[in-house]
Amino acid sequence: MSCLNCAEEISSKSNNGDLMSYQVLARKWRPRSFKELTGQEHVSRTLENAIKSGRIAHAYLFSGVRGVGKTTVARILAKSLNCAEGPTHDPCMKCQSCTEISSGFSVDVIEIDGASHTGVDNVRELQESAQYAPLKGRYKIYIIDEVHMLSTSAFNALLKILEEPPPHVVFIFATTEQHKIPGTINSRCQNFQFRRISYREIMDRLRYILQEEGIKASEDALSVVARASDGSMRDALSLLDQVIAYTGGKLDEGDVTWVLGLADHMTGPFIQHILNRDSANALTVLKEIVDGGYDLKQFCTNVVEYIRNLTITKLGLGQEVIDLPQERITGMAKMVENTPMDILQRIFGIFSKTLEEIRWFPHPRFSFEMAIIKAADMRPVLPVDNLIGRLAEIAKRLSGGITSVEEKKEWIKETKREEDHGNEIIHIPSITSTEVDGKKNTIETKGSDASDIATLWHKVVTRINEEKPSLGSYIEQGVLVGFEDGILSIGFNGGASVFINLIERKDSKDFILERVKAYIPGITAIKFTTISDKKGHSPAYNEYLADQHDKQQSEIEEAFSDQIVKDAIDILGGEVVELRNRKGE
Template sequence: MAYLVLARKYRPQTFEEMSGQEHVVRTLSNALKSGQLAHAFLFTGPRGVGKTTSARLVAKCLDCVEGPTATPCGVCAPCVEIAEGRSVDVIEIDAASNNGVDNVRDIVEAVKYRPARDRFKVFIVDEVHMLSAGAFNALLKTLEEPPEHVKFVLATTDVHKVPETIVSRCQRFDFRRLTQQQLVAQLRKVADAERLAVSDAALALVARSAEGGMRDALSMLDQVRAACGDSASDAEVAEAVGAVDAGAVGRIAGALVGRDGAAVLAELAGLHARGQEMKRVAEELVRHLRDVVVAKLVPQAPLDRTDAERREVLAQAEAAPAAQLTRLFDLVQAAVAEVKVAEQPRYALEVALLKACFLAPGAEVQELLARLDGLGTGGGAPRGGSGSALAGGTPGCAAGTKPSAPAARPSSTATAAASSTATSTATSMAKAPAPPAAPREPAPSPSSGAKDDPAAPAADRWRAAVAEVERASPALANALKHAVLTGLTDGEVAVRMSPGMPLSTVERRRADIEALFARHFGRPVRLELAKAPPGAEPAAPSPAAAPQSLAQAEQAERAARTSRVTGAARAHPGIQQATRILDGEVTKIEEL
């Protein structure tokens, strides 16, 4: 007798034998028991998860001599013939090669005739999404109102290609990918029945390579037996299915967590000698580190792994802080893209993993801020903790260097700048909150009556008057800020407009400005406007000369404030100590 592959030999013959599709089995069984079975079904899902098998089971349940029933006998003539694919009343059609209108017309004609022997005539259309638009249209009427003796079961892996008019006429069932545990459990049953000596780790490797498909998993197990016989080691199984050895991936992850570069190189050399593709090694390592990070951050989250693999993942999650694990994941994830385009993928992956090994351990941002605050106050970096990026451990860093105590406690401005600098590793960026502006002459409190102080300098009186205008109209105040004060007497304010500001802009609102000035000065005030000389340019603000306008004065104040902030930040002892420890430099300082 010809050899029957495992995928066909162990195809489920009852709904109870179906694995991983409990929601489909439950719904179909209830419909069969109650007699409320639809006339058309649409089975959709990935390859090899049981769509065609379920379609044949539906046919067996309908045409069994004891049916319709959810538990066909499996021994009667209809059950046997349907299982063997030779029943005259169960017509299986491959839409990939029979996708034309004429093929659908044959179905429409066959629907008119009653079954030759069985209770129902069942049409199973596989890969239905391959039908042409005309074929779908020809099937619509028959699919919506078939005779009582006809049932349709449509199966597809690309349901989005099936027209909505077809989907709406069927009961849709979405088949899921099988989990690794479900695949391993089924593979173990098949291996024991076939007397194959393979470990659970080897079966897990086969299940992982199958990507959720039972048919793929059984086909790979067939390949393993053909390559290795009835007994196979884990390495032989990995070589037979062309997969990356999960044990080697776990050992590489453990070496990364333990900062053991020699072990990383040894494992990569072994995988390379066995012909493993470095891109796949990197991808499997990313998958493994993802599970480690999840186990660390969300311990209650389920992991699609065997018990032995889950114990290894949990042990690695406990061996390092979360910041270090997420940093390792980021570095290896970036290495996947580098390996894809590298001319020497092995060397690219080796260097990337060594960099992940020997860079300083990661630390939380809050921890780094606390340490730099300690540097700024002379307390030094606190010992202990999960990541000691600032205390040493990075080649080229001054490990063990104690920060010198500052002569005086730094200002809050510089301390804030030092805290922001801690977030940079190679290049430091300091951010310092802006200190309050230089003290101005306080304006009199708003009350009924004048707000002007006649004893104050003219420049301060003018600034207070413009501030009064700004509260009512920011646009008018902006025009006045660019004007130059030329005279300020008891009843008159004389200004010369800026060359870039048209005189008409202020002239139109003269009455409003004079009313605001009158309220501020406590007496009627006339605004005298003058044009700037033709071709005149506004003088640039200079520290030695007084500014000509309020806008220039404010610009000079901002420049002075920025200079003070940047100077204080660069001179701060904590920032100077951080740049020495991190071997970096301050390239940019931002005011908050």
């Protein structure tokens, strides 16, 4: 008896409206007519005009992502066709047909779930019932949701009735995956592509619903819900229901992000730490994210989206591209006032790659932390195009563009500088301001004893290193041997004798002699010889070593006879490290 009493009590409450009296927002505020439809004007206008002109098709295919109004429009179309005052584009919502369709109990409007009726037998039953006239309305309307789930045999069976449909039957198919619909079905239907509902349309709809419900909400809170819905009105209303239940009636951004697990309110400060190159505080924010139970993948998605918004803001664009309130966009513009565009793009690339990594990495937090350290240490770089342009200009000048001493001095002033590009200083090699045409140098010599000659030779080597670093690197391998009868002798041990042939090229030797004359008076010639090394090897042994390197020397001569190679070494300040013979490869 107690069970019967319980059943009677439940039945009584149900009849009195106490049980399941609440209706979720997604159902309560579902559009009932075309004029209430949000974001699908191209669909509603086409169908309204078709009804007005009597051009009603026998089959429609509605495709689009979830929650954008496909089934809703199907029901509105059914009411428009079977309304007592119709067919009309504006159903009365009062007649028996309209009320039955709205409540889902119309005998002439049959809704079928394609996911659970996939077989050919289900379609055969549909074909048999479609032959009978509607009981109350003008049309018998079949709404098949998720029609792409039908089997190939079911589609083939459906094809026959679509080719020769009864005049009183209208098919409305809805799918989220139009590419799975066979072409033979597609071609026999009027296709309507439902687009994602825009951020602003969702925001306007949410404001209207909350106003009607008497619930207060901040713009930032609504913005979080609208962006989290990803263009789906049904998702937006479901999320709104969830947030209202948590907050008790007043919505703010912090509560919304906490309930939805988005951590939106922490994304801005996190990015600010990255831009300030403050990896320590950025890592602290990440720890709070992890400790708070937020999804790292979702937070990384937020970071990528935020950086994207900063980049778009840096271009001077606003709400026409970014789905955010104007106040937030203004704040973003101030955040990146002093941040170069290339830094934002590189940070975007780092976290985009991280987003891919944490999908499969067993320890996503570690990957995220390394990305933070890398992004916070990001430094500006000089664009490659600028470097290439400057190298081309230097090559042009060195290849004959500068002829007079005055032009050389002017080019020296232009080249000798430090270019401060953001936080990185780029040093540009330059020649000294001492005259470079071989005329008398302003440095006075003090005599010709051995110590003075050695000091002056060191200055010559330093000068050559400044003007031609590659040649200077060869000269540095030699030592001062003697100075007699105007001839300066420079010796190279066996290992370094390979450089003698390079130095004794006419253009190189003349260049060295001019610099020597500028510093050491009385010089008429300069001679490069082979000497014993530290191990006491004789000149004969050094000559033997030189013979062993004949092949290498000839290859070096061949390589450095190329004007491009010589210019590259001079311009870039390079030196010979290794010579590889790629012949025959």
